[in-house]
Amino acid sequence: MSSLDHDQRLHPSCRDKTTVTSDSSDAHExxxxxxxxxxxxxxxxxxxxxxxxxxxxxxxxGSRMFFCYTCCSLVGVTPQDIPLIKLPVKIDIIKHPNETDGKSxxxxxKILAPSDVNIYTYPCIPDYEKEKMVLVFPGPGAVSVQDMMQCLHHQSDSKSSYTFNEPRIKRLKTEEVQGATHTAENPESGTPDGAEGLESRVFPLQRVVFIDSTWNxxxxxxxxxxxxxxxRVELKMRKTCFWRHQKGKPDTYLATIEAIYYFLKDFHEHCLAQEYKGEYDNILFFYSYLHSVVNKAKTSAKKC
Structure with a gap:
């Protein structure tokens, strides 16, 4: 359990309220x-x-602080000043054209994981192979991250079975099949056992899609x-900490960066079957700092 999960267990709504426990001062903090x-x-x-x-x-x-949300570039800091994160899967973000850039x-x-994240403005959506992609969005039929890989494998197996039963234009020669088998079994083929194990766990997932807009x-x-x-994949048990909570919406409606973080954490634990040790915490690098700034401003305003 990460510290963020621990904090949310103590305080589910993740906002400035007091939780009654035996140690009220620690819980309040x-x-x-x-x-x-x-x-x-x-x-x-x-x-x-x-x-x-x-x-x-x-x-x-444009007048900016930390980064330009229009140009996806840093302002006032250098790339060496911020963490650079490598993600286990590629991420596409489909952004609503009316979403305010400065609030997204x-x-x-994109700034923290530039090689693994792409942002598209709707109606621009790439062509996706449904057997290799998932959409992180709540709704009927959505599954948990824990069940996601099984569903994808089922889709992939169904497609493979359909393809196998179709007439083949040209069958592979026997020696070609034997050669391919020999290469796969050759311990000196250059593919580490760990890499093969990782591929078998994450295949066929290639890309994860998120929607960036107000919930309305x-x-x-x-x-x-x-x-x-x-x-569709839903992060059903997570609670938002976003300071721009949308009126009338449940606290399970996450900010985009929160959804990305929780998905990566669950993916690491349930799909890669590895203990989570904060590998993707830095995806919240800007978010956590802005969260603290907003809370300090709220506290100061209450004192005035």
Missing amino acids: LAKQPLQGLKLASHAVLEEAQQKGRLKCSKCG TAIHA QTNKISTDERLQELL
Whole structure:
């Protein structure tokens, strides 16, 4: 269990309320700082950048702090100052055209994991192979991360069975089949056993799709026919810590960066079958810092 999970267990709503326990002072502190204890890179660089104030983006000229959400580039900090994260799967984020860039947390993922994250503005959606992709979005028929791989394997097996029964234009020669088998069994083929084991656990999942918009805007994207056939995955037990909580929506409706973090954590534990040791905590690098800044501002406002 990560510290974030522990904090949410003590305080499910993850907002500034007091939880009644035998140690009220500790519980109150955890309730106020639900993101504390994650394995994060130092926030000192963000504190220094905040003291300098907003700066102009070198690309678009917009006034920004930390990064430009329009150009997906850093402002006031260098790439060496922030963590660079390698993800176990590729991530696509489909962004609603009316989503306010400055309020979106999707940009955090793109900046922190640039080689593994792509952001598309709806109606632009890539062509997806449904047997190799999942859509992280709640709704009827959505499965948990724990059940996701089994469902994908079932889809893949069904497609393979269908393809196998189709007439083949040309059958492989016997020597070709034997050669392929020999290569696969050759211990000097150059493929580490660990890599083969990893591939067998994650195949056929290639890419994970997230929707970035307000919850009132999600219907248009989620019902798009290009996403309809993707297996849906729901993070049913997670609670949001987002300071822009949408009125009338349950606290299980996560901010985009929260959904990405929880998916990666569950994927690591349940699909890769490895103990989670904070490998992807830094995906919350900007989010956790902004969360603390907002909480401090709220606290100061109450004292005035």
